Amino acid sequence: MPGTDSEAAATGARDSSLPARSKLAVTAGRMAAAASKSIGRGSGSVIGGKVALKLDPYLLARLADHLDVVLVSATNGKTTTTRLIAEALRAAGPVVSNALGANMPAGITSALAGGSDARYGVIEVDEKYLAGVARDTSPKAIALLNLSRDQLDRAAETRMMAEKWREGLQHTDAVIIANADDPLVTWAASSCQRVVWVAAGQAWKEDAWSCPSCGGVMQRPGDDWYCQECGFRRPQPHWALQGTHVIDPNGSAWPIQLQLPGRANLANATSSAAVAAVFGVAPQVALERMQSVTAVAGRYDVVNYLGRDVRLLLAKNPAGWLETFSLIDGPPAPVILSVNALDADGTDTSWLWDVDYERLQGHPIFVMGQRKLDLAVRLEVAGLQFQVVDSAEEAVRMAPPGRIEAIANYTAFQQLRKVVAAG
Amino acid sequence: MSDSSLRLVWVYPDLLSTYGDRGNALVVERRARQRGLNVQRIDIRSDQPIPTSGDIYLIGGGEDRPQRLAAERLRADSGLPRAVDNGAIVFSVCAGYQILGHEFINDLGEREPGLGLLDVWSTRGEGARSVGDVLAESDPVLGLPTLTGFENHQGVTHLGQGVSPLAQVTVGNGNGDGSGTEGAWRDTVFGTYLHGPVLARNPAVADMLIKLALDVNALPAADTTWYDALRAERISAVGQGA
Numbered sequence: 221m222p223g224t225d226s227e228a229a230a231t232g233a234r235d236s237s238l239p240a241r242s243k244l245a246v247t248a249g250r251m252a253a254a255a256s257k258s259i260g261r262g263s264g265s266v267i268g269g270k271v272a273l274k275l276d277p278y279l280l281a282r283l284a285d286h287l288d289v290v291l292v293s294a295t296n297g298k299t300t301t302t303r304l305i306a307e308a309l310r311a312a313g314p315v316v317s318n319a320l321g322a323n324m325p326a327g328i329t330s331a332l333a334g335g336s337d338a339r340y341g342v343i344e345v346d347e348k349y350l351a352g353v354a355r356d357t358s359p360k361a362i363a364l365l366n367l368s369r370d371q372l373d374r375a376a377e378t379r380m381m382a383e384k385w386r387e388g389l390q391h392t393d394a395v396i397i398a399n400a401d402d403p404l405v406t407w408a409a410s411s412c413q414r415v416v417w418v419a420a421g422q423a424w425k426e427d428a429w430s431c432p433s434c435g436g437v438m439q440r441p442g443d444d445w446y447c448q449e450c451g452f453r454r455p456q457p458h459w460a461l462q463g464t465h466v467i468d469p470n471g472s473a474w475p476i477q478l479q480l481p482g483r484a485n486l487a488n489a490t491s492s493a494a495v496a497a498v499f500g501v502a503p504q505v506a507l508e509r510m511q512s513v514t515a516v517a518g519r520y521d522v523v524n525y526l527g528r529d530v531r532l533l534l535a536k537n538p539a540g541w542l543e544t545f546s547l548i549d550g551p552p553a554p555v556i557l558s559v560n561a562l563d564a565d566g567t568d569t570s571w572l573w574d575v576d577y578e579r580l581q582g583h584p585i586f587v588m589g590q591r592k593l594d595l596a597v598r599l600e601v602a603g604l605q606f607q608v609v610d611s612a613e614e615a616v617r618m619a620p621p622g623r624i625e626a627i628a629n630y631t632a633f634q635q636l637r638k639v640v641a642a643g
Numbered sequence: 644m645s646d647s648s649l650r651l652v653w654v655y656p657d658l659l660s661t662y663g664d665r666g667n668a669l670v671v672e673r674r675a676r677q678r679g680l681n682v683q684r685i686d687i688r689s690d691q692p693i694p695t696s697g698d699i700y701l702i703g704g705g706e707d708r709p710q711r712l713a714a715e716r717l718r719a720d721s722g723l724p725r726a727v728d729n730g731a732i733v734f735s736v737c738a739g740y741q742i743l744g745h746e747f748i749n750d751l752g753e754r755e756p757g758l759g760l761l762d763v764w765s766t767r768g769e770g771a772r773s774v775g776d777v778l779a780e781s782d783p784v785l786g787l788p789t790l791t792g793f794e795n796h797q798g799v800t801h802l803g804q805g806v807s808p809l810a811q812v813t814v815g816n817g818n819g820d821g822s823g824t825e826g827a828w829r830d831t832v833f834g835t836y837l838h839g840p841v842l843a844r845n846p847a848v849a850d851m852l853i854k855l856a857l858d859v860n861a862l863p864a865a866d867t868t869w870y871d872a873l874r875a876e877r878i879s880a881v882g883q884g885a
Contacts, residue, residue, distance in 0.1 A: 315808035372661065372795065377706040429688070435712045437657065437690040567775070568793050568840050570663030593873040597843050600869045601673045602664070 231326055238282055238588055245276035246333045253330065272333065280325060281448030283332040286356035287316070290495055291357065291394075291535045295383075295562035296299045297488045298323070300480065301365060302344040304492040305573030307513055308506035309499055320517050325356075329541045340499065347381055347592045351388020362389065363491055365395040365402040365420065368427045368539040369574070371566035382408040397494045399487075403445055407452070408434035418494050419443070419457035423538035423546065426574065460626045461490040466503055468493070468511035474503045474594070479514045483546030487541035513603035518637045523625070525640040526616050529623040530556075534633045536565070538574035544627055551582030556612065558589035558628040565630045569580045569594045577602045586615035589632045612639050648681035649856055652697035654723065655689045658713045662795065664841030667736070670849045679684030680852070693722025697731055698856040699720040704737030704795075704838055707750035713863025714742045714755050718819055727760055732831045732855050734848075736841060737796055740763060740826065740834030746834040747798060752845050761834050763796045763827050772797045776881040777815030777837055779825040782807055790825070791844045791877045792837025800836075802827050808845060809835055814881050831855055844877065846870045867875065 251536065253264030263464070287354075292302045306317040313627025316335020320329050323344045331342060345353045347367070354362060364385065369378050385408035389396065398409035400417040409415050421443070428445075429438050435450030442642045446453035459470045462488060465473040476489045489510055496506035515521035519534045533548070535541040548555065561567050569591050577599055585606040587595045592608050596631055599606045609615045618626060628636050653668045668684060668849055674679055675682045689692055689712065693700075700723065703717030705713065706707030717723055727733060730787035731744065741747035749755035752767075774795045781787035790810050799819040802808060809819070817836055826835035833852075835841055842849040 369661065378659075379706065379708060426660065430709055430712060435708065437688065568662070568795065569841075570666070570793060570840055573663035573666030573669065573840055573843065575658075593869065593876050596869040597873050600668075601843065603671050605671070 227585075228429065234491065237286070242276045242279050242282050244278050245272040245274075248272060248275055248335060249330065250265070252464065253552055256635050265322050265330040266324075266326050266516040269322075269328070269330035269333075272331055273326060273448070280332065280353070280359075281328045281356045282554070283329065284341055284359075287332070287335075287338060287357075288384065288499065289341040289343060289357045289359040290346050290361040290499070291343050291359045292363045292622075293347050295343045295368045295370050295431060295537065297484055297545070298344045299364050299487060299490055300513075300519070300523060301363065301488040302342055302514050303365070303513055304488055304510045304524075305495050306340075306342040307509045308492055308496040308501055309340045309342060311496075311501050311509055312499055315340045315342055317342040318344055322487065324351060328353060329424050350385060354389060354392055354394065359394045361395045361495055362392065363495050364405045364409055365399055365491055366402045366422055366424075366539065367408070367440075368424050368537060369538040369571065372568060372571070376401070379404065381430055382521050387411075388413050394536050395498050397498070398489055399491065400455050401445075402427040403438060403454075404432055406499075410455070415455075416459065416498070417455045417457045418491050419460035420490050421461055421483065421623060422539075423483070423542050428626065444495060458553060459490060466490045466493045466507065468497070468503050472503075474507055476507055476522065480516070480520055482543060486541040518633075521637075523640045526613065528616050528619070530616065530626050531623060532633065532637060533625060533627045534630070534631050535627050538571055541575040541627070545576070545579045548625040548627070552584060554584045554586070554624045555580055556586045556588065556615045556619075556624060556626040557595055558587075558612075558626070558632040559592070559595050560590040560629060560632040562590070562631045562634075563593075565632070572598045577604065581606060584620050586619065588612065588615060589628065592641050612636055649675050649695075649699065649853070650697045651675075651682055651684045652694060652700045652726075653684065653686045654693065654700055654702040654739070654805075655713050656862040657715070658709035659703040659743045661704040661706055661709075662704045662737065662841045663795075664701070664736060664838065667701050667703065667734070667849075670840070670842040670846065671701070671852060674846060674849050674865055676855050678863050683801075685800075689716045691722050693717070693726070695725045695729060695883050696784055697726055699732055700726060700733045700740030702733065702735045702742065704739060706753060710742065710747070711751070711755055712747040712761050712823055713738070713815060714749075714757060716749075717742060717758060718756065724758060724760060727832060728834070730831060732796065732852050733760065733833065734842075734852055736838055737743075737836055740836065741798055741800065743832065744800065745803075760832050761827050762803035763800050763804070763830060763834065765800045768797050768799045769782075773816035773819055773836070775815060776877065777812060778878060778881055779810035779812045779815070779817060779837075782828070783811040783885040784852065785828075787845070787847050788885045789874075789875055790835075790841070790848070791881070792835070792839040792841045792874075794836045794846065795838070796836055797814050800827070800834075805829060809833060816874035843870070850875065854866075
């Protein structure tokens with residue numbers, strides 16, 4: 221996720237065990253955050269963190285020093301999983317977390333500076349910064365959920381990201397909780413000493429047809445995968461998602477009852493249960509606590525707008541769209557699609573052609589956003605019926621009855637959220 | 644070209660399908676079907692032999708390592724050069740374009756031989772990566788409207804005597820060799836740095852490939868309303884530096 225401001229403010233007195241320089245850095249950061257907020261430039265958590273890190277470059281390490289830390293990274297699902305893990309660990313003690321997605325070092329520093337009484341730090345980390353944050357925070361556990369193509373006009377290539385993880389994490393003392401169904405994640409994790417493998421599934425397969433280790437063509441029968449040339453293969457999982465149950469290492473099945481929809485969130489809950497176990501929280505307890513999570517930073521939120529129920533769904537890349545299509549109400553539920561290509565989204569829209577919009581056959585479709593014409597061509601080629609509109613209001617007024625599923629990419633989602641909140 | 648069916652071969656989607664390359668296959672397929680053609684799309688994974696009897700071959704863009712693997716496997720499989728000898732049409736993008744040339748620089752920083760189907764060779768650019776929207780005016784011989792697309796590459800491609808530039812850029816870098824050229828072509832073999840994917844932004848290019856395959860000068864009309872709207876919007880936005 222791009223480095224956006226989060227609403228997580230840096231508040232709260234800092235632990236008295238911090239050295240003077242660090243205390244000063246925390247205070248200065250808080251003042252910068254407050255100043256930024258007062259002039260209406262977001263929450264100020266990122267600027268606050270930047271100021272604090274400038275004054276004390278070791279601040280993140282010092283703040284993390286007395287916390288039991290878990291890091292969460294992935295292309296998709298890291299904000300939600302961070303939230304699920306935070307809820308689960310609250311069973312064992314107070315938690316501090318960058319719950320709203322400010323996931324680069326400055327935002328993470330800000331969030332930790334706000335949690336003076338916490339025992340656990342549950343931290344979402346941008347993929348590119350994982351190795352550095354892992355070095356600074358000496359985590360007890362690191363959850364690696366998935367890797368797939370995302371914002372290719374500015375991000376590193378997908379396999380390069382896996383290589384960065386592999387090199388950056390190979391000497392970590394942390395327990396790695398890794399998705400055994402993702403060959404890139406498996407390859408990244410397999411040089412680590414202690415790995416807990418989770419069969420969390422992965423619907424998107426297009427970034428791992430060649431073996432990350434030797435380049436051979438990957439064989440992928442059913443849920444299994446292996447490279448015929450070098451023998452790199454799917455590890456035997458310790459934990460698994462099976463239908464709507466978590467199977468723990470003892471073979472016991474625990475029901476997952478989430479308020480969050482979709483297969484991807486069942487997978488996130490499974491990984492979260494495996495993480496919770498590292499911290500001594502039993503799956504039953506962890507899963508029960510995850511039930512309380514509803515919308516995460518507005519995602520999955522059902523809002524009333526112009527007298528209609530609209531469900532807000534975020535999908536930023538082909539893998540995310542694929543998971544989203546699998547959770548929406550079936551036809552004839554109306555669907556709004558909104559796509560932007562601002563800097564935070566990536567300015568290249570070619571990924572639209574990797575998304576199977578053909579799956580929306582039968583839905584009334586409304587297309588909007590800055591790049592609605594790119595979407596229109598995509599849907600025309602898919603042979604779908606659709607209407608191009610200028611606003612969410614126009615789409616909602618034209619939509620036939622039923623709950624409306626609104627799927628948007630990053631900045632389009634933020635805009636949509638604002639519009640429907642304003643009513 | 645056999646009967647009224649078109650054999651469309653998509654080469655190595657497991658390695659070279661990073662920048663929406665599937666779109667090029669979908670657009671050719673769609674526009675051929677709209678003309679009443681029977682389209683057989685054949686996706687060839689890199690552990691399968693390349694058929695020699697296709698009408699149109701598409702080869703897409705990819706990351707540096709898959710590009711090397713694709714070049715190795717294509718050299719070992721003589722299918723694509725034989726298909727070109729048979730008169731097949733080849734449309735290549737970015738990494739695929741470089742592979743069709745004499746050589747390119749691979750992920751290990753070494754010179755990697757290509758297929759030599761286009762008289763071009765690629766080196767690695769010294770400057771910043773070329774990333775962003777492109778506008779280009781195509782070779783007048785091809786009679787195409789303004790090309791629009793998106794480029795994302797470090798490579799610089801140099802053109803030999805045996806090819807013509809596909810276009811001249813007005814916005815963006817294209818081949819990046821300082822000449823202002825974009826892509827290259829010879830007879831039935833085409834290469835470009837534009838993705839986006841390029842055929843969705845430029846349906847006239849898709850139609851050109853279909854016409855070449857059918858060996859006809861014109862095709863029945865097919866609706867281009869949304870393509871035209873997208874093109875107008877992109878040409879305007881990019882022309883204004885948006």
